[in-house]
Amino acid sequence: MRNALSLTRFLPYRCNTLARKISVSLSRIYTERFGISVAEWRVLVTLAEYGELQAKQVGELTSMDKVQVSRAVAGLLDRELLLRRPCERDSRAALLCLSAAGVRLYQRIEPEVLAWEQSLLAPLAPAERETLFALIDKLELQLAGMADRATAGQGPV
Amino acid sequence: MRNALSLTRFLPYRCNTLARKISVSLSRIYTERFGISVAEWRVLVTLAEYGELQAKQVGELTSMDKVQVSRAVAGLLDRELLLRRPCERDSRAALLCLSAAGVRLYQRIEPEVLAWEQSLLAPLAPAERETLFALIDKLELQLAGMADRATAGQGPV
DNA sequence: GGTAACTGGTTGCTTTTGAAACCAACTGTC
DNA sequence: GACAGTTGGTTTCAAAAGCAACCAGTTACC
Numbered sequence: 001m002r003n004a005l006s007l008t009r010f011l012p013y014r015c016n017t018l019a020r021k022i023s024v025s026l027s028r029i030y031t032e033r034f035g036i037s038v039a040e041w042r043v044l045v046t047l048a049e050y051g052e053l054q055a056k057q058v059g060e061l062t063s064m065d066k067v068q069v070s071r072a073v074a075g076l077l078d079r080e081l082l083l084r085r086p087c088e089r090d091s092r093a094a095l096l097c098l099s100a101a102g103v104r105l106y107q108r109i110e111p112e113v114l115a116w117e118q119s120l121l122a123p124l125a126p127a128e129r130e131t132l133f134a135l136i137d138k139l140e141l142q143l144a145g146m147a148d149r150a151t152a153g154q155g156p157v
Numbered sequence: 158m159r160n161a162l163s164l165t166r167f168l169p170y171r172c173n174t175l176a177r178k179i180s181v182s183l184s185r186i187y188t189e190r191f192g193i194s195v196a197e198w199r200v201l202v203t204l205a206e207y208g209e210l211q212a213k214q215v216g217e218l219t220s221m222d223k224v225q226v227s228r229a230v231a232g233l234l235d236r237e238l239l240l241r242r243p244c245e246r247d248s249r250a251a252l253l254c255l256s257a258a259g260v261r262l263y264q265r266i267e268p269e270v271l272a273w274e275q276s277l278l279a280p281l282a283p284a285e286r287e288t289l290f291a292l293i294d295k296l297e298l299q300l301a302g303m304a305d306r307a308t309a310g311q312g313p314v
Numbered sequence: 315g316g317t318a319a320c321t322g323g324t325t326g327c328t329t330t331t332g333a334a335a336c337c338a339a340c341t342g343t344c
Numbered sequence: 345g346a347c348a349g350t351t352g353g354t355t356t357c358a359a360a361a362g363c364a365a366c367c368a369g370t371t372a373c374c
Binding site (some may be wrong): 074 | 321
């Protein structure tokens with residue numbers, strides 16, 4: 001049967017398998033050896049970068065939905081890798097940050113993850129790395145635009 | 158806390174979210190409107206391209222593992238979009254191909270998917286598209302090498 | 315100040331995924 | 345031709361993702 005579509009040149013497929021392979025390879029570092037899930041890892045990185053945040057902000061920064069964030073935070077609190085204190089401006093929310101143990105754990109994992117990333121990016125010249133991130137930016141932007149157009153004109157919200 | 162790692166410049170994260178957004182956007186076409194899952198879609202595309210294949214070959218061509226293939230094929234057979242006949246050389250295996258209904262369905266979906274892909278790739282010049290696929294190729298190659306090295310030297314197999 | 319709509323966050327439930335056990339059939343070796 | 349090891353494919357079971365309901369607290373409006 002004649003068809004124009006071949007998976008090897010189909011971006012959704014290529015992007016999906018690449019992401020999966022990357023994730024499997026990377027998660028060996030923090031999942032198998034430190035018992036940290038992908039969601040928990042993202043929360044750790046974000047709090048390490050920003051200091052103190054509400055769960056909602058973590059979700060926005062990581063593109064995780066609130067259920068994922070809630071469960072990841074619960075797991076990290078169980079292991080006392082996070083601290084939670086009430087937010088005085090809004091008593092529904094809480095402020096999260098890494099505990100001392102969380103910082104120590106993060107500092108053990110981070111260099112290994114960075115080394116792994118260097119090894120993955122090794123075959124790419126610096127300019128190619130820039131290009132790669134620029135292309136990803138463009139595609140995400142375009143997707144956002146496509147979503148907007150798809151939901152527009154569907155009657156009043 | 159000072160750290161070198163920021164999610165916005167971390168390839169695993171960027172690749173993961175991009176793949177997820179692409180998948181959500183695309184699957185609106187075949188999931189919501191035709192009731193085809195991602196795995197089933199890949200089987201359809203592969204059989205449309207290659208004609209008649211064993212489940213194992215479908216798995217190799219699509220990077221799906223055999224459980225995924227098995228379930229996708231079962232779903233498609235239920236809806237009579239596939240034909241299965243015994244393989245005379247190996248009676249464990251079966252040969253799969255699209256049924257007439259499967260071809261018709263595929264021919265309805267394919268143009269919509271191609272149009273969607275064009276719309277996604279619209280902001281990329283032809284040369285940029287080539288670059289993107291080349292970069293993905295390089296990264297997958299590197300990952301394969303990293304996996305080899307990781308499993309090498311772990312004692313006799 | 316009371317009530318309706320909304321929001322941050324959690325919980326419960328259903329659907330999806332993935333790993334490993336499993337079955338039947340095939341291959342090689344003796 | 346019997347036995348050990350392998351392979352194509354399915355099933356089973358447990359972890360994970362996604363959805364909707366929910367609770368408590370907040371905002372907006374009359």
